[in-house]
Amino acid sequence: MAVTKRAQKHLFYISQNYSYAILRPIQEELLKLGLEVKWFLEGEEVNPSYLKSTEPRLKSVKEVKEWRPDIVFVPGNYVPSFIPGIKVALFHGFNSGKIRKGRIGHFDIRGCFDLYCTQGPDTTLKFKELANKYKYFEVKETGWSTLDPLFEFDNSPSNNNKPTILFCSTFTPAISCAEQIFESMRSITKNNNFKWIFQFHPKMDPGTIKKYKSLQSDNVKFIETDDVIPILKEADAMLCDTSSIISMFLLQRKPVVTFKNQGEWNHLININNSHDIVDSLKYALSRPNDLMSKIDAYCNKIHPYTDGKSSIRVINAANEIFNKAKKTKKKKPLNFMRNIKSRLKLNYWGL
Structure with a gap:
């Protein structure tokens, strides 16, 4: 019988600030096991100042x-093949239904990973179909590590005199509502019905961010953060467009109003006119039974795990792959052009 050994060295390969919150729950569990963790930051879109003094960083491919x-561990779409080790895809969000070149982008396979750790049945089935097709990676349903802290929550309405609304918007111009509803939001936020939190995707157009920051007041705060979990907990309802953060918010069993959402979902209150924002939010805050039951059914499909132990499942799944004598039936593709681009970006030309 083969002896199972524990992988000792774990690299967190990140390129965006939101990756910190995805990986830190895994880091916490690895350190409890007495294992090593180091970070590698790729590119200029990830801020090294978010690293804690206790989080060691490797500064070069060498x-x-x-x-x-x-x-x-990679909470993104790509990692170069010249980085050593078993490559584990963790995703940077849920499947929001965004269509790219006629495909749902969440299921793009880029030839980089040995293991996909899926979040729930809704995506596991499709990725297992893809694993059978490509035969060079495996799939394990683990739940999503970034949500482990979320499940220490109280989803009852807040005791504030005014409900708190979280407004988020994706950066993709074709489906972002931020510019479309700005004038309406300027008017709505002057009303004392709600408290507002604005939080946008880090790739949002700086001009749009500047406009929304100008709306800040006693009623409105704009937050830039590497960890959205605290603001998800703070809000009673959400206003959004087509973004994976919607699913994270819904998992608290809290309602969402969307503006021109790309999908056809019965668990969202979707509107097409900005004049309907306030009334729709009031309806959401009433938590109608039919809507809440649909939200519950949706959550069970995308992420049935509420035990806060997804990070442990991810670690165990990755260790299983590490221990396999024969990793997969086929080798991963060479990804020649992608690797050349990565070498240019990282200024690395070694083997």
Whole structure:
């Protein structure tokens, strides 16, 4: 009988600030096990100041190669093949239904990973179909690590005199509502019915961000953060468009109003006219039974895990792959052009 060994070295490969919150619950569990964790930051869109003094960083590919990680966790779409170790895809959000070139982008396979850790049945089935097709990666349903802290929540309405509404918008111009409803939001936020939190995708147009920051008042705050969990907990309802953060919010069993959402969902209150925002939010805050039951059914499909132990499941799934003598039936594709671009970006030309 084969002896199971524990992978010792774990690299967190990140390129966006939201990755910190995805990986820190995993880091906490790895450190409890007495295992090593180091971070590698790719590109200029991730802010190194978000790293804590206790989180060691490898600053070059050369340092990564010399350290030789056993497992690489990636909350993104791509990791170069010249980075050593088992590559584990963790996703940077839920399947929001965004269509790219006629496909749902969440299921794009880029030839980088040995393991996809899926969030729930809704995506597991499709990724297992893709695993059978491509035969060079495996799929394990684990739940999503970033949500472990979310499940220490109280989803009852807040005791504030005024309900708190979280307004989020995606950066994709074709489906972002931020510009479309700005004039309405300027008027709505002057009304004393609600408190508002604005939080946009980090890639949002800086001009749009500046406009919304100008609306800040005693009633309105604009938050830029690497961890959205606290503001998800703070809000009673959400206003959004087509973004994966909707699913994170719904998992608290709290309602969402969307503006021109791309999908056809019965668990959302979708509107097409900005004049309907206030009335729709009031309806959402009443938590009608029919809507709440549909939200519950949706949550059970996308992420049935409410035990706060997805990080442990991710670690165990990755370790299973690490221990396999024969990883997969086929080798991953060479990804020649992607790797050339990565070498240029990272200024690395070694083996």
